Amino acid sequence: MLKAVVVVIGGKRINAAELSLKGSDNSSSSTTSSWDISGGIRGNCPVSEGCDFLFGLKIEGYSLANYGCGRAAAPVSSCLGVLRIPPLYFNLSKVLVFQKTFIPDYREIVLRRFHILDDHHFDSCNKEDEPKIFDIPQRSFKILSQLESLDQMRTHLDRLSEIAQQLHERIKATASSASQVSAQVKELDELKQRISDDLDRATDIVDLKECYEGTQEALAHKDYEKAALFLHRYLSLGPDIVASNPDKRLEQAKTELLGHLRDQCQKACDTDDDESFKRWLKYFAMIHAHSEGLQQCVGFLRHRIINHQNDLNLQHSNENNDDTQFVNRIKRLLNYIALEVEGFLGCIDTHFGPGYTLFLLSQLQSTVDTCALAIVDEFVLYRQLKDKASNLESDHRDIDTLTSELAMLIQPIAYFLRFVELRAEADRSALEEIRRNEGYDCGFQGPIPLVCKEIPDVRRNSKLSCKTDELNAMYVILEDNFLTSSVTVAIQEDELDLSQQIPVTKAVEDVLFLCNKCTRRAFLTVSEVNVSSTLNHVGTCLIDRLLAYLETRAMKAQLHRLDGASWSETFHKGLALASGESDKAESTASLPRHVWINNLQMFKELLPKYKSDTLDYYNLLSKRISTREHEKILTVVENNIQEALDVAHRYLEIGVDTLASESISSKLRGLVTVLPYASFELNEEEFDGMPDLTQQMAELLGEIETTIQHHKSALLPGAFTAWAVSFTEKVVELLEGRVATGKYNLLGGLQLEKDISRASSCISDVVGWPMTDRFHRLNRICLLLTLDQIHSVYDYYDTAASNWHLSRDEITTILLCRTDFSPQDVARLKL
Secondary structure (H helix, E strand, O other): OOOOOEOOOOOOEEOOOOOOEEOOOOOOOEEOOOEEOOOOEOOEEOOOOOOOOOOEOOOOOOOEOOEEEOOEEEOHHHOOOEOOOOOOOOOHHHHOOOOOOOHHHOOOOOOOOOOOOOHHHHHHOOOOOHHHHOHHHHHHHHHHHHHHHHHHHHHHHHHHHHHHHHHHHHHHHHHHHHHHHHHHHHHHHHHHHHHHHHHHHHHHHHHHHHHHHHHHHHHHOOOHHHHHHHHHHHHOOOHHHHHOOOOOHHHHHHHHHHHHHHHHHHHHHHOOOHHHHHHHHHHHHHOOOHHHHHHHHHHHHHHHHHHHHHHHHHHHHHOOOOOOHHHHHHHHHHHHHHHHHHHHHHHHHHHOOOOHHHHHHHHHHHHHHHHHHHHHHHHHHHOOHHHHHHOOOOOHHHHHHHHHHHHHHHHHHHHHHHHHHHHHHHHHHHHHHHHHHOOOOOOOOOOHHHHOOOOOOOOOOOHHHHHHHHHHHHHHHHHHHHHHHHHHHHHHOOOEOOOOOOOOEOHHHHHHHHHHHHHHHHHHOOOHHHHHHHHHHHHHHHHHHHHHHHHHHHHHHHHOOOOHHHHHHHHHHOOOOOOOOOOHHHHHHOOOHHHHHHHHHHHHHHHHHHHHHHHHHHHHHOOOOOHHHHHHHHHHHHHHHHHHHHHHHHHHHHHHHHHHHHHOOHHHHHHHHOOOOOOEOOOHHHHHHOOOOOHHHHHHHHHHHHHHHHHHHHOOHHHHHHHHHHHHHHHHHHHHHHHHOOOEOHHHHHHHHHHHHHHHHHHHHHHOOOOHHHHHHHHHHHHHHOOOOHHHHHHHOOOOOOOOOOOHHHHHHHHOOEOOOOHHHHHOOOO
């Protein structure tokens, strides 16, 4: 149902029948009225109560005045709007039916030709036809509205166009003036630059004349320093000025000055005056004669190195030969060379610049290699190093001495090569920085290797470095041979260490001492390869030789068990190995298992000390080895130590478990068997007259205490701790087996609980720490055997509890041991 409908018929007067207004959905009544439109539409709009909107119409040729609604009159401006439609011929039954949703889409309607619509037409209109009715007019209305808006904007655009044209005319004149000013400024800048260039050229010409005159005067007075300053000033004028000197007078003066500087350097070299030589050396750089200056420096250093080498040889011939003669000679030679080179590097860096240190080191390389290799080759030949490295049957004492001397010989060579590498790397980095940021254009003929070719690798091209690699290879072979043979001898000559209060042999301390010695010696070589190889071989010897030896002895000692009294007597008298009446190997095999368990425990305690010492050597060497090599060495140390500890722990567990099993003697087993738990049904009189501890349990605890005391005096604290835990577990296992086969009433269970509680306390007191956690299962068994009623088990047992340590079947078996609990009641329990 429509909310509001207005029907208008063309004419000067609208009769009541011709104007109809529908009411709201809930009201079917209609109100009629007449409007006089001779002077416009006047009067009140006949709108029924509940109408949703008002609608104003403008008929062609007339204007809309005011109209009211109900009791209150409203001006035209308060209406929803004035609608306009083009003067088309429409059937009013399709056009003049307006709903609220369509009204905002129209602004003014002009009607020309109409047909009267009655109520039947309004009722026949439905919502399904409305979109089709208003489809075409709606689109045309929007287009007309947009065209009208564009027409209104055209006026404003014309005005804006006029303003823009005016601005264009003004800016055009300003731009023309700015272009003229810019051209004049450009001409002035070019003129200024030409004047500046002319002034600079005139100044350079004056300077050129002064340089020539000053150089000639300085050379005449033999003032070479002043002559070098004038030539340096001349060479700094620029290539154009230098090329403009047709007679090359200053170039001739430079050649003459170079001759005088060579003579002065030769005099300094002959008198071995390095301070005077450094003074003349800087003048070569001032006159851009870098190559000549460096050649003079190389010649001076070569002269001093060769003289020092001759002095060392003469001194060596006058001294007595000893084990360190080659080490002292190579150390003195390389230290002297390093000091001499370091003394000239400051002068080279200051006056010559980056890149020339590399040239100096590469030129000195052949001289250094010749002098150092002479000593090294003499050492290899004199000590027969190659023969001893290939002969594995050499005496380990001779190998030890030779390996130590070789390590001390390698150390100064490694330090010197590291010194050269660091200086070359610093110079290379500075040179690359200049090439990358500023370019490398010296403006003179510098050293060819630095300007035109690749930067030399001083260490890779050194023969001394290659020889050092050979020495390192022979060192690794000798060190491995020494360690293997020494560990073998230490194991073969193993004997009881009577200086210790606990029975141990000397093998563990001796082998770890040898490993520490080899590790420290490997770090002296300042070689990551030597250190890693030695550490790996140390780990192999510890596991495959020492620990394997201890584990084998511990297993073979299983038939040589001694009781506490005899062992104590044997240990204190030292009869096992100290008598000397039997072979050491046979005597060592006769030692009880305690000794080998102590050795394994001592190995676990001393190995961290070896690791700590190794890390101390590593920290001392950390400044001389790169970060990447640091990480390798640290990884090798951690892996080898951890692997050895794991193996020792595994062997110790096996040995302790075997020893604990042997500690359960036949006497102890018999005392467990005679415990009175087979039929332990007590009446009140027997229970009251029975002591807190049964006699059989007291005897058992006495035997257990004696066994613990004997092992406590024969084992190291760490080994005794592991043994005590394992022994207690085995004793408890025997007691469980005995208790589970007995028969009890309530009072018998209470007496059993006293015995077990006393046993737990007694073992804890003898051992020295609480062992109650090993009695958890027995305590639960005693709890089950002391229940008043069988259903009381529900008050204690929880299926979700993990601390009961008893399975459901075990609980049922224990409850069946109670003679006052019927099997039917036990079977009915739901655990």
